[in-house]
Amino acid sequence: MHRKFVLYLVLFFLPVSTCFAQLIQSQGYGIGGDNGVVLAGGSGAAQNTNVAVVGQNQQSNNPYSPVKLMQSENAMLVQSANAVGLDGAFGVGQVANVLGGQLQAASGRQTMQDQFLNGNFDQAVAGNGGIGAAVGIQSFVGLDAQLIVSLYGASANVNCLGLSQVDTVGGGPG
Numbered sequence: 001m002h003r004k005f006v007l008y009l010v011l012f013f014l015p016v017s018t019c020f021a022q023l024i025q026s027q028g029y030g031i032g033g034d035n036g037v038v039l040a041g042g043s044g045a046a047q048n049t050n051v052a053v054v055g056q057n058q059q060s061n062n063p064y065s066p067v068k069l070m071q072s073e074n075a076m077l078v079q080s081a082n083a084v085g086l087d088g089a090f091g092v093g094q095v096a097n098v099l100g101g102q103l104q105a106a107s108g109r110q111t112m113q114d115q116f117l118n119g120n121f122d123q124a125v126a127g128n129g130g131i132g133a134a135v136g137i138q139s140f141v142g143l144d145a146q147l148i149v150s151l152y153g154a155s156a157n158v159n160c161l162g163l164s165q166v167d168t169v170g171g172g173p174g
Helices: 002-018
Strands: 023-040 043-061 068-086 089-107 110-128 131-150 153-171
Touching (some): 023 068, 110 153
Antiparallel strands (some): 043 068, 089 110, 131 153
């Protein structure tokens, strides 16, 4: 009889104790891209392209609490290096680094959201003699979104970053 009573108490208080549990979720990504072309002497053309895509989504909820957490990260990096020439040297070198992340937590009336999205581009184009051109294009677009919904209200956090870089060099008979 005593064991049954303890079991009933546990089953009764289990949903009540989980109502106060914390919901925590985090996600992040890093993109590093190196790209380039070199065209030296003779005649011809060269092209190299990198594309990186991020798409991640999370949802959390406690079945004993009316709190729901949702977050999403979507991003795209594109790098394009192009060279064309005759009797010269033309080239493009590219480096891109992007880092994004988010964290959110909820417990009762307390909520917390944090995001970061950073990007860094480095690019060089060169031309030496001859007839031709070199073109380097890098572009990044990222969007992070968070939402917490509860009986006490809603909290949203959105972070967006767009970067682009274009460099060109050309040469002809002098």
